[in-house]
Amino acid sequence: MSLYDWILTGKEFVDKNDLSYPFEERGLQFGDGVYEVIRIYEGEYYLIDEHVERLYRSAAAIKIDVPFQKQELYAHLHELLNKNSVRNDATMYLQLTRGSAPRDHAFPLNTEANLYAYVKDFARDxxxxxxxxxxxxxxxxxxxxxxxxxxxxxxxxxxxxxxxxxxxxxxxxxxxxxxxxxxxxxxxxxxxxxxxxxxxxxxxxxxxxxxxxxxxxxxxxxxxxxxxxxxxxxxxxxxxxxxxxxxxxxxxxxxxxxxxxxxxxxxxxxxxxxxxxxxxxxxxxxxxxxxx
Known part of the structure; x- marks a missing residue:
């Protein structure tokens, strides 16, 4: 399964080979985050509204603030497909964590959530x-x-x-x-x-x-x-x-x-x-x- 080059990280698009996060990242150390996997058919998202709504519900349930208004997130996710020229059947993986901070079980103060998303080809079975x-x-x-x-x-x-x-x-x-x-x-x-x-x-x-x-x-x-x-x-x-x-x-x-x-x-x-x-x-x- 081919992974496309451009990844959405925060509000920027980064080449997959240049992506890095601090090792003290709460998703990595605590599983402190949520995610979605959205199906893509011939370059178009399927059920994107349902997935975005569930992402926000999951984030709210564990008290993470999504760093985007919904319409802004939609725009970034569609730009992710355009930037990668996605035309095939694929999946988009989107992960949101509480952010990067010194390791402590309690929530860190004044820490912005980390969000990234990427696309890879995924043929129907x-x-x-x-x-x-x-x-x-x-x-x-x-x-x-x-x-x-x-x-x-x-x-x-x-x-x-x-x-x-x-x-x-x-x-x-x-x-x-x-x-x-x-x-x-x-x-x-x-x-x-x-x-x-x-x-x-x-x-x-x-x-x-x-x-x-x-x-x-x-x-x-x-x-x-x-x-x-x-x-x-x-x-x-x-x-x-x-x-x-x-x-x-x-x-x-x-x-x-x-x-x-x-x-x-x-x-x-x-x-x-x-x-x-x-x-x-x-x-x-x-x-x-x-x-x-």
Whole structure:
């Protein structure tokens, strides 16, 4: 995946090879910050409003002042694409920390937040979107404020690595057997044409694509039920899928040793994949499902 040359740092654009921060940086030393990953299709942001709103919510929740008004941030993010001449499918990573200051657990005084953003090419994973993927289940050992998209991702990283080592695409997390979400995704179960997912409480990250799934379901008269389910419920599921800005609407055809349905992506998932492509403006040869 190609990383573009220009990075937004504060209010300036810097060549990626010249970027540096002091080693006493609170994101590095404490995970004291928040972030967003925004999908880009053919050089255009997808769901940028939802991501920016969530960035500000997350920052407010941990008492960080974003060093931009929203419209100024929008302008800088669009300039980042223009400056890098982005035309491909890509992702933009945006990180905001409390800033650089001598190491102390308490908040530093009179310290401006550090913000940087960069873009890298990111092609759609068409094979797994068409064929489905597998997942494992693991205990959810994260903190209780998962609605904040914070930098404290070590439990997520360990879960994702465990999934990778077992040949799976995702780790589905649960608390006492009750499914919360994936290590980097929201999780859904389909039964009798109804979509079930964990309520948008503080225990999960309210995904930007998750909000769209609710909208797509409403448009297609598919019941969208915010109701937690148990890992045992996968055995009786007709379909299972996950969503995120990088996985889109990803069918999961196997969870642990349980084959979901007939082992192939189901009709509800396919319909939502088509809705996603239409909403994201994915057309022509790039579209997989819109014509189904």
């Amino acid at each position: 068409t094979d797994s979107l068409e064929e489905g993927a597998s997942a494992i289940t693991m205990e959810d050992i994260r903190w209780e404020w998962c609605y904040i998209k914070s930098l404290n991702l070590l439990p997520n990283v360990l879960a994702k690595q465990n999934a990778k080592e077992l040949g799976a695409k995702e780790a589905i997390l649960h608390k006492d057997g009750m499914v919360t979400e994936g290590s980097s995704s929201n999780i859904y179960l389909v039964r009798e044409g109804k979509v079930y997912t964990h309520p948008a409480t503080k225990r999960i990250l309210g995904g930007c694509v998750r909000m769209k799934i609710e909208e797509f379901c409403k448009e297609a008269d598919i019941p969208f039920i915010e109701e937690a389910f148990r890992i045992e419920d996968f055995k009786g599921a007709d379909e299972v899928f996950m969503t995120s800005s990088t996985s889109e609407v990803q069918p999961l055809t196997k969870v642990d040793e349980v084959t979901i349905g007939d082992g192939r992506p189901g009709p509800v998932t396919r319909k939502l994949q088509a809705s996603y492509e239409k909403d994201a403006g994915i057309t022509g040869t790039a579209a997989i499902f819109s014509g189904e």
